Amino acid sequence: MSVLVSAYQSVLRGLEQMSLVIAGIVLLGMGGIMTASVLGKELFLRPVPDDLLMVGLLNVAVIVLPLAYVERTRGHIAVSVTTDWLPPRALGALRAFGAFAMAIFFGGIGFMVSLRMPGEIAKGAYYDGALQIPTWPMKAIFGFGILLLVLRLLSSIAAGVTTAITGRDEDPSLSEGAH
Amino acid sequence: MDPLIVGLLALAVTVFLLAIRVPIAAALGISASIGVFIIFAWRPGGEFVAAYAWRPTLSLIANGPYDFLKSYSLATVPLFILMGHLAYEAGFTTDIYRAARLWLARLPGGVAMASVLGCGGFSAITGSSVACAAAMGRIAIPEMLKFGYSKSLASGSVAIGGTLGSLIPPSILFILFGIFAEQSIAKLFMAAIIPGLLSLLAYMLVIFIWVSLRPEAAPRPTETITNADRWRSLGKCWSIVVLFVVVIGGIYAGYFTPSQAAGVGAYAALALGLLLGRLNFSKIAAALKESVYQSSMIFAIALAGKIYVSFIALTGLSGAIGDWIATSDASLALVLLLIVILYLVLGMFLDSIGIILLTLPLTIPIIQGFDLSLIWFGVVVVKLLEIGLVTPPIGLNVFVIKSIVGTQIKLETIFKGIGVFLIAEVFVLGLIVCVPAVSLWLPSVLQ
Amino acid sequence: APRELRFAEFGPNAGARAGGLEWLDEEMRKRSNGELGLDIIWGGALVGAAGAAQAISDGVADMGSIVPVYAPGQLVTYEVVDTPQFPDEYVGMMATYDLMTQNPTALKEAEDFNVVYFGNYTTGPTQLLTRDKPVKSLADLEGMTIRATGAFVPAIEGFGGATVSVSQPNVYEALSNGSVDGSTTYYYVVDGYKQYEVAKYMTELNMGQTLAFGIVFNKGAYDSLTPEQQDMMNELGHDFTVRMAEIMHTSRTETKAKLAAGIDGKKVEMIDAPDDMRKAMIDLAEKDAVNWAEKANGKGLDADAVRGDFDKRVADYQAKVDSEGYPWK
Numbered sequence: 001m002s003v004l005v006s007a008y009q010s011v012l013r014g015l016e017q018m019s020l021v022i023a024g025i026v027l028l029g030m031g032g033i034m035t036a037s038v039l040g041k042e043l044f045l046r047p048v049p050d051d052l053l054m055v056g057l058l059n060v061a062v063i064v065l066p067l068a069y070v071e072r073t074r075g076h077i078a079v080s081v082t083t084d085w086l087p088p089r090a091l092g093a094l095r096a097f098g099a100f101a102m103a104i105f106f107g108g109i110g111f112m113v114s115l116r117m118p119g120e121i122a123k124g125a126y127y128d129g130a131l132q133i134p135t136w137p138m139k140a141i142f143g144f145g146i147l148l149l150v151l152r153l154l155s156s157i158a159a160g161v162t163t164a165i166t167g168r169d170e171d172p173s174l175s176e177g178a179h
Numbered sequence: 180m181d182p183l184i185v186g187l188l189a190l191a192v193t194v195f196l197l198a199i200r201v202p203i204a205a206a207l208g209i210s211a212s213i214g215v216f217i218i219f220a221w222r223p224g225g226e227f228v229a230a231y232a233w234r235p236t237l238s239l240i241a242n243g244p245y246d247f248l249k250s251y252s253l254a255t256v257p258l259f260i261l262m263g264h265l266a267y268e269a270g271f272t273t274d275i276y277r278a279a280r281l282w283l284a285r286l287p288g289g290v291a292m293a294s295v296l297g298c299g300g301f302s303a304i305t306g307s308s309v310a311c312a313a314a315m316g317r318i319a320i321p322e323m324l325k326f327g328y329s330k331s332l333a334s335g336s337v338a339i340g341g342t343l344g345s346l347i348p349p350s351i352l353f354i355l356f357g358i359f360a361e362q363s364i365a366k367l368f369m370a371a372i373i374p375g376l377l378s379l380l381a382y383m384l385v386i387f388i389w390v391s392l393r394p395e396a397a398p399r400p401t402e403t404i405t406n407a408d409r410w411r412s413l414g415k416c417w418s419i420v421v422l423f424v425v426v427i428g429g430i431y432a433g434y435f436t437p438s439q440a441a442g443v444g445a446y447a448a449l450a451l452g453l454l455l456g457r458l459n460f461s462k463i464a465a466a467l468k469e470s471v472y473q474s475s476m477i478f479a480i481a482l483a484g485k486i487y488v489s490f491i492a493l494t495g496l497s498g499a500i501g502d503w504i505a506t507s508d509a510s511l512a513l514v515l516l517l518i519v520i521l522y523l524v525l526g527m528f529l530d531s532i533g534i535i536l537l538t539l540p541l542t543i544p545i546i547q548g549f550d551l552s553l554i555w556f557g558v559v560v561v562k563l564l565e566i567g568l569v570t571p572p573i574g575l576n577v578f579v580i581k582s583i584v585g586t587q588i589k590l591e592t593i594f595k596g597i598g599v600f601l602i603a604e605v606f607v608l609g610l611i612v613c614v615p616a617v618s619l620w621l622p623s624v625l626q
Numbered sequence: 627a628p629r630e631l632r633f634a635e636f637g638p639n640a641g642a643r644a645g646g647l648e649w650l651d652e653e654m655r656k657r658s659n660g661e662l663g664l665d666i667i668w669g670g671a672l673v674g675a676a677g678a679a680q681a682i683s684d685g686v687a688d689m690g691s692i693v694p695v696y697a698p699g700q701l702v703t704y705e706v707v708d709t710p711q712f713p714d715e716y717v718g719m720m721a722t723y724d725l726m727t728q729n730p731t732a733l734k735e736a737e738d739f740n741v742v743y744f745g746n747y748t749t750g751p752t753q754l755l756t757r758d759k760p761v762k763s764l765a766d767l768e769g770m771t772i773r774a775t776g777a778f779v780p781a782i783e784g785f786g787g788a789t790v791s792v793s794q795p796n797v798y799e800a801l802s803n804g805s806v807d808g809s810t811t812y813y814y815v816v817d818g819y820k821q822y823e824v825a826k827y828m829t830e831l832n833m834g835q836t837l838a839f840g841i842v843f844n845k846g847a848y849d850s851l852t853p854e855q856q857d858m859m860n861e862l863g864h865d866f867t868v869r870m871a872e873i874m875h876t877s878r879t880e881t882k883a884k885l886a887a888g889i890d891g892k893k894v895e896m897i898d899a900p901d902d903m904r905k906a907m908i909d910l911a912e913k914d915a916v917n918w919a920e921k922a923n924g925k926g927l928d929a930d931a932v933r934g935d936f937d938k939r940v941a942d943y944q945a946k947v948d949s950e951g952y953p954w955k
């Protein structure tokens with residue numbers, strides 16, 4: 001059992017790390033497209049075709065890929081002043097509930113967006129423009145980022161429940177109340 | 180069930196979820212989604228039929244955020260953040276803050292004032308307050324903390340300074356207002372300049388008073404500073420000056436738009452850092468990592484906020500309040516007061532663009548009915564929206580700052596810092612509302 | 627109490643199109659004896675332009691304004707109406723209305739997408755607004771940076787201009803700081819988006835209009851109406867389209883006069899595009915229609931048949947206008 005759990009954790013960590021790196025590269029690419037478009041227009045009267053569309057689409061990856069990593073470091077912002085006085089067990093329960101709420105909300109979005117993908121692939125749907133960029137690939141990345149987040153949230157729920165039972169937080173340095 | 184009641188209940192649920200430490204994104208998203216579901220399932224006068232509600236609810240909560248994330252104008256925010264991080268990693272910001280500290284050593288809270296001034300300058304680059312707070316926050320807060328500034332002063336001054344982003348032109352909020360109100364955008368931009376500068380001045384005054392009363396909030400340099408030190412520190416600032424000149428100059432000379440300035444600015448910081456040998460692979464990697472991390476945190480909340488706006492639109496809440504004000508036969512003063520309260524309350528929960536879309540169709544006819552200047556009203560509305568960015572529980576600029584400082588500073592500490600500035604905001608707002616000339620004088624002489 | 631259909635409108639409650647929608651709401655209440663009305667949610671507060679078609683298909687709103695290009699692959703037949711280059715609002719809108727309510731391919735696509743077509747808008751003919759250099763001939767385009775979309779991209783690049791994409795609300799800033807020298811635009815947009823404040827010249831190209839731009843019902847909402855209400859709404863959709871054609875036609879003439887006279891002292895100088903310039907640009911723009919045909923064939927539609935059907939309807943309405951004039955005169 002614990003072997004499985006630690007395998008789950010290490011695979012998840014690896015994927016989160018990878019997603020973070022990809023998001024960083026994509027962000028650099030976004031700026032590159034904008035800059036190249038400006039230079040291309042000034043120097044050769046040729047801006048990058050479909051630059052607005054591409055930059056917008058790439059932004060989806062920049063936002064969604066790091067979501068799981070942010071959750072791992074307990075970075076998703078919450079209000080803590082109202083509950084700081086609670087004992088660790090109660091805070092564990094709240095943490096589990098908060099992660100559950102995140103999983104329902106983001107999981108719902110990811111599921112619905114991914115659901116449209118097969119139809120779009122079948123129809124060959126693409127965004128109007130010079131490059132005829134297909135609609136589905138960014139939705140696939142969106143779905144992947146959300147899936148990763150949900151997997152991480154499951155682990156947060158488990159950690160919260162553990163704290164609620166044992167009264168111990170496995171990594172209190174990360175929690176707001178510790179400061 | 181009456182959609183109005185659903186709306187009010189959902190607001191209560193939001194506050195409850197926030198209070199029990201549900202992450203802000205989920206608290207907004209879940210309460211809005213449940214509200215949307217109830218409205219679709221429970222048509223006025225009909226029975227509750229859950230089957231009606233699944234498809235539209237899921238459609239709204241999925242497509243809305245996806246379309247929101249893939250919009251070009253929002254994509255500039257992560258790039259402005261990257262520009263801030265690259266400038267920080269290259270040490271450009273350290274240079275300028277060292278100079279500010281040495282030159283402003285005698286001024287109480289001098290470095291905080293310099294930060295607010297920097298926000299004012301940055302707002303001439305970007306039309307977005309969130310981008311302004313994000314980039315300036317990364318530049319300013321770590322430096323202020325290094326100098327021993329109090330957490331609430333350091334974070335509060337940048338959060339409030341960031342609100343200048345949409346008040347001082349260029350500003351997407353004024354463009355939207357101009358389109359809705361059929362008013363000259365050029366005049367709106369001009370009208371906002373004096374109120375923007377007044378706000379800036381008010382923030383500096385607050386810092387002055389704050390630090391005069393509590394000197395420990397902003398310790399002055401203890402070492403002896405010679406004039407040679409001062410000039411040497413200034414000499415080191417040329418790199419960040421070049422960066423600002425490239426970006427501001429590029430915009431005003433017409434090489435690129437304020438949106439493109441985000442990408443160009445990030446690459447200019449990158450190129451400058453590499454040329455000067457002040458950036459290497461690990462520093463660039465760190466900047467990229469921090470940028471996407473922070474963007475992800477901020478947008479997770481912003482996309483949930485998008486659903487919240489759609490939900491409020493479905494409830495007809497703002498329409499009902501608008502109708503109520505319009506038909507109340509109240510005096511001008513009372514109507515203005517009610518409108519101000521409406522914007523402040525919506526500003527507690529919703530984002531600025533959402534509020535514009537929801538309210539302008541209702542408030543503009545009311546203002547026209549009293550034969551008041553819509554240019555003046557535009558400035559009032561944008562100022563109110565900017566205040567909404569820093570009021571609890573949902574203050575996007577505050578979350579932006581929180582995303583920069585991580586666990587170093589607690590959310591309520593930032594809100595506390597802002598609380599002090601809000602006193603000044605009340606005065607500035609009162610002046611803008613009661614003395615229309617503050618807004619209307621400049622456009623009248625420049626015509 | 628009347629049943630209020632929830633209507634998602636992405637535009638503001640100001641300008642020519644908003645006037646048409648207010649007329650629609652009043653007319654609906656009148657013709658249904660107070661049984662039906664609209665609850666219009668303006669400004670995209672419920673859903674924006676990009677998401678509107680899908681949202682109405684899903685029932686987020688009962689009705690709403692849509693641009694089918696934003697729902698890739700769903701209403702491809704509808705998109706054909708943007709391929710031919712001609713300026714007449716009434717002819718274009720009525721031909722589109724008939725195509726969307728009679729062509730079997732169009733009806734099938736709408737049904738598959740869970741929407742029912744109601745009526746049409748138009749942007750009016752495409753013009754070229756320039757900042758500080760008048761464009762009086764093809765040679766003037768050389769080296770200029772113009773904001774353009776769709777078929778106008780090849781039409782401008784073919785004559786040595788650069789094109790950039792800038793979203794309509796951001797055109798003001800782009801013109802204002804000179805990062806574009808001009809923009810393809812429409813009279814009502816020049817007025818509504820205040821573009822005349824930051825540009826001095828307008829070359830009247832009178833090229834094609836955006837006609838793939840209209841109102842649809844959610845199918846469930848339409849089906850929930852009584853047969854009498856459906857008949858009333860079908861007729862109203864037709865009358866709305868005629869009314870909108872009149873509004874857009876007169877608003878173009880009025881805006882033109884207003885811009886020439888100057889608004890708040892900001893004048894726009896009107897330039898008639900020479901015939902050869904207009905013709906040459908239209909030739910290039912028309913060639914862009916292959917992209918649509920490819921898309922339609924890719925979806926298994928008969929592109930030639932659809933385009934042929936639309937062209938015939940356009941020709942018929944043009945003949946009718948030539949002999950009888952517009953219905954509102």
Ligand code: NA
Nearest residue numbers: 302344347349
């Ligand atoms: Na600004």
Ligand code: NA
Nearest residue numbers: 526527567573
């Ligand atoms: Na707020």
